[in-house]
Amino acid sequence: MTQSVKIKGISKKFVDQETGDELLALNNINLTVHEGEFVCILGPSGCGKSTLLNLIAGFLEPSAGEILVGPEKVKEPGPDRGVVFQEYTLFPWLTVIDNVKFALDQQQLTKQEKEEISSKYLSLVGLADFADARPHELSGGMKQRVAIARVLAMDCDILLMDEPFGALDAQTRQMLQKELLEIWEQEEKTAIFITHNVDEAVYLADRVVVFSAHPGQVRADVRINIPRPRDRLAKEVAEVKRELLDYLTIETYSA
Amino acid sequence: MDKSYEYQQLEENNELGVSNSEHSYGQESISPQNNLKLKKDSAKDIFISVLPIIGLLVIWHLIAISVTRSRGVPFPTPGQTFIRFYELLRGDIYLEHTVYKHLLDSLIRWGSGFLLAAITGMIVGILIGWSKIFDRLLMPIVYILQPIPSLAWIPVAILLFGLGGQSTLFIIFLASLFPVIINMAAGVKGVNKMYIRAARMMGLEDRSLFFKVLLPGSIPHLLSGFRVSLANGWRALIAAEMIAAAGSGVGYSIFQSRWNLDYASAFVNIILICIVGLIIERLVFTTIESQTIQKWGMKREEI
Numbered sequence: 001m002t003q004s005v006k007i008k009g010i011s012k013k014f015v016d017q018e019t020g021d022e023l024l025a026l027n028n029i030n031l032t033v034h035e036g037e038f039v040c041i042l043g044p045s046g047c048g049k050s051t052l053l054n055l056i057a058g059f060l061e062p063s064a065g066e067i068l069v070g071p072e073k074v075k076e077p078g079p080d081r082g083v084v085f086q087e088y089t090l091f092p093w094l095t096v097i098d099n100v101k102f103a104l105d106q107q108q109l110t111k112q113e114k115e116e117i118s119s120k121y122l123s124l125v126g127l128a129d130f131a132d133a134r135p136h137e138l139s140g141g142m143k144q145r146v147a148i149a150r151v152l153a154m155d156c157d158i159l160l161m162d163e164p165f166g167a168l169d170a171q172t173r174q175m176l177q178k179e180l181l182e183i184w185e186q187e188e189k190t191a192i193f194i195t196h197n198v199d200e201a202v203y204l205a206d207r208v209v210v211f212s213a214h215p216g217q218v219r220a221d222v223r224i225n226i227p228r229p230r231d232r233l234a235k236e237v238a239e240v241k242r243e244l245l246d247y248l249t250i251e252t253y254s255a
Numbered sequence: 256m257d258k259s260y261e262y263q264q265l266e267e268n269n270e271l272g273v274s275n276s277e278h279s280y281g282q283e284s285i286s287p288q289n290n291l292k293l294k295k296d297s298a299k300d301i302f303i304s305v306l307p308i309i310g311l312l313v314i315w316h317l318i319a320i321s322v323t324r325s326r327g328v329p330f331p332t333p334g335q336t337f338i339r340f341y342e343l344l345r346g347d348i349y350l351e352h353t354v355y356k357h358l359l360d361s362l363i364r365w366g367s368g369f370l371l372a373a374i375t376g377m378i379v380g381i382l383i384g385w386s387k388i389f390d391r392l393l394m395p396i397v398y399i400l401q402p403i404p405s406l407a408w409i410p411v412a413i414l415l416f417g418l419g420g421q422s423t424l425f426i427i428f429l430a431s432l433f434p435v436i437i438n439m440a441a442g443v444k445g446v447n448k449m450y451i452r453a454a455r456m457m458g459l460e461d462r463s464l465f466f467k468v469l470l471p472g473s474i475p476h477l478l479s480g481f482r483v484s485l486a487n488g489w490r491a492l493i494a495a496e497m498i499a500a501a502g503s504g505v506g507y508s509i510f511q512s513r514w515n516l517d518y519a520s521a522f523v524n525i526i527l528i529c530i531v532g533l534i535i536e537r538l539v540f541t542t543i544e545s546q547t548i549q550k551w552g553m554k555r556e557e558i
Binding site: 057058059076077078079081082083085087089091092093102103105106107134135136137150151154 | 447449450452453454455456457458459463467468471472474547550551552553
């Protein structure tokens with residue numbers, strides 16, 4: 001089942017434990033991501049976009065405000081929100097298939113069900129042949145595919161992705177973007193995707209939320225109505241890019 | 256850009272307070288050329304690797320001859336030592352036991368001391384790594400006791416257990432304990448913070464987080480702890496047997512030779528010590544590592 005995400009008046013302060021200095025990372029963020037929507041959060045480094053994702057995931061606690069996933073307030077991390085990290089964070093001591101199965105071990109499933117589900121999602125990301133490999137034997141793109149298979153296997157409601165393709169080369173990144181969209185359309189999940197890459201945001205998102213930095217806040221909320229699959233070089237795509245770039249450029253100059 | 260760095264720093268400080276441990280994921284690749292070269296040079300290779308041993312034997316022989324001449328004491332030559340080695344391996348009795356019994360007794364003392372230390376050290380190390388309170392309570396004790404050489408514990412051992420096997424065990428235990436505690440704690444603290452987040456995201460509770468993430472994640476550290484611990488224990492064993500001995504053992508054999516002047520037997524026992532050390536290091540540890548951290552790509556670069 002997919003869920004919506006409601007971010008209500010979220011602020012996040014970090015306190016330097018040595019100097020006692022306070023740093024306002026996010027200032028009064030209000031944002032609703034609807035069920036089944038694909039939203040990219042776009043902004044420069046340090047605009048707090050990853051902090052927002054960590055708050056939704058429950059890794060951090062907000063200084064003010066609250067986040068609702070469906071009707072429930074976020075209190076701690078949980079399998080309803082699958083996170084794909086920029087660092088691959090697969091467990092090196094487990095095989096690829098066991099990494100996918102790891103999430104299922106916490107659920108009430110029979111051994112056979114776990115086997116079937118993990119095989120299914122590993123095939124979905126095209127890595128069935130690598131089931132018994134170790135993560136360190138895979139390329140970055142393959143590792144990230146396993147990480148995606150892992151969160152899909154645990155049947156999360158929300159997909160949270162923190163610059164998942166940031167460390168990949170351009171070709172691999174484009175390929176994974178395409179695959180991610182296909183999977184997202186098939187699985188019908190709400191997706192929140194953090195990126196600083198305008199091309200990526202325009203290619204993927206139903207909506208792009210542009211963040212500005214110091215403190216992080218929402219600068220613009222741009223809906224993209226171009227049908228998928230999108231031609232990266234089409235004129236309408238370029239127009240949206242320009243619009244987004246303008247928001248980001250203002251940001252850079254004023255910073 | 257500077258600010259973003261600060262954010263990250265702050266975020267890390269706010270979190271569990273565990274630092275990322277850097278593991279090398281690089282894999283050595285053997286190119287076809289290298290392979291070919293290895294084969295061609297293998298004869299030369301073997302020669303070079305036995306050269307130090309030959310050199311050692313030659314130096315030993317020269318020292319033995321000149322000391323025997325100049326000081327008039329029976330310093331055993333390599334030849335005499337190997338003859339004695341053969342006699343002992345044949346089953347000759349030395350100090351009331353065969354060499355096998357001496358060696359076995361030493362190995363059992365070493366093994367039990369290490370086992371006790373490994374279990375205690377892991378539990379204490381886990382507590383220190385897992386909880387800030389235990390860290391602050393126990394770590395100072397570790398730091399105070401850790402620099403004490405294991406032999407300095409002998410009076411304590413004798414006061415506690417008297418002369419004999421238990422004292423030896425106590426010394427070995429103490430010598431092996433601290434490396435395990437320190438490495439286990441560092442291992443648990445050093446587990447990549449992102450692994451913990453990933454596990455929490457997948458719904459792991461404290462208990463399974465511990466067994467499924469923290470414990471396997473700290474194995475690279477733990478293995479280096481075991482390595483140091485076993486070596487310390489072995490050294491302490493030899494020394495402890497000399498002083499608080501129970502009438503058998505490799506160290507006991509070496510020390511007693513000063514009474515019966517059977518120095519060749521002492522040298523045989525020294526060689527046995529080397530062989531046991533090499534077997535543990537080369538066979539046991541290399542096998543364990545290739546089955547675990549090397550297979551996982553978590554082997555740390557040697558410093």
